[in-house]
Amino acid sequence: MKCYSEKASILSILFMGLGQLYNRQFGKGILFAAVEILFIVYMLPFVSRGLWGLVTLGEIPQRMEAGKILPGDHSIFLMIYGIMSVLLLLVFAAIYVMNYFDARRVGEQRDKGKPVKNIINSIATLYEKGFPYLVLTPAGIFLLFLTVLPLIFGMLIAFTNYSGPHNVPPRALVDWVGFKIFMELFRLPLLRETFFGVAAWTITWA
Structure with missing residues (x-):
């Protein structure tokens, strides 16, 4: 009994696109792999720094040495970057899950002896059946960062000691107070x- 679906599922978990490459969907596999590579190379440093900032809200306040003002950590900016990092992780996780189920679905088709669609056929199917989702995806991403992010920030700031005139960045750091x-x-x-x-x-x- 063939088990393309199991192997494709495991490979897609190990790295995005490997399951598609195993299923001989080379165009789709390269696209998924490129997404993960770009995330690791360009976004992972930002996400790591953002999560650190969201947890600590900074460690070094603005200070003056030898008559010069030395910049420190800005707690509010770090919180915003941290929220952005969490949202980016959620978007990446959604793509990762989509990659897994896509590889498994195509693997199941191969188990049944059905032909595998190439990248052109996949795009045509997506355009035909998933056009509404395709159109709404950019709007959903903008909504996530322009509407959801400020709402989360407004809620989280209530759990800090942010207040004037003493706990206002960048002169002072803000702490979590629950x-x-x-x-x-x-x-x-x-x-x-x-x-x-x-x-x-x-x-x-x-």
Whole structure:
């Protein structure tokens, strides 16, 4: 019994495009492999730095030495780069999963003795059956980075000690404080009254 699907699945997990090359879809395999190579060469350093910045929010603040201002880590920029890195990883993971299922699907076709489509036929099928997804993909990516990213940033900043005038980058670093700010919001009378007043006004006029 032939097991093209299993071998193609394993190869596609090891490296993007290997499963397609094994299935003799050379054009598609080269495209998938190029995506992973470009990610490793160009995006991986940015993603690694971004994840480090998202976790630490920086380690060296701006400082003055010998009358000169030396730049340090900017916590807000590091948080934004970190969120971008997570989103890029999600996009790359989605392509990786698509690569796996594509290799497995074509392998199953080979197991059944069906002919394998070349790159021209694959593009024609994609255009015919997946045209709506093809058109919406760029818009979805823009939506991810122009709408979702600011929303995530707005939520995450609430879990830091970002506040003026002391904890404002680049002069000072920002730290993660978890739910400490929310606890103080309900513990301190002045903050509690202000919060509920604004919340009531917002709900009333929403």
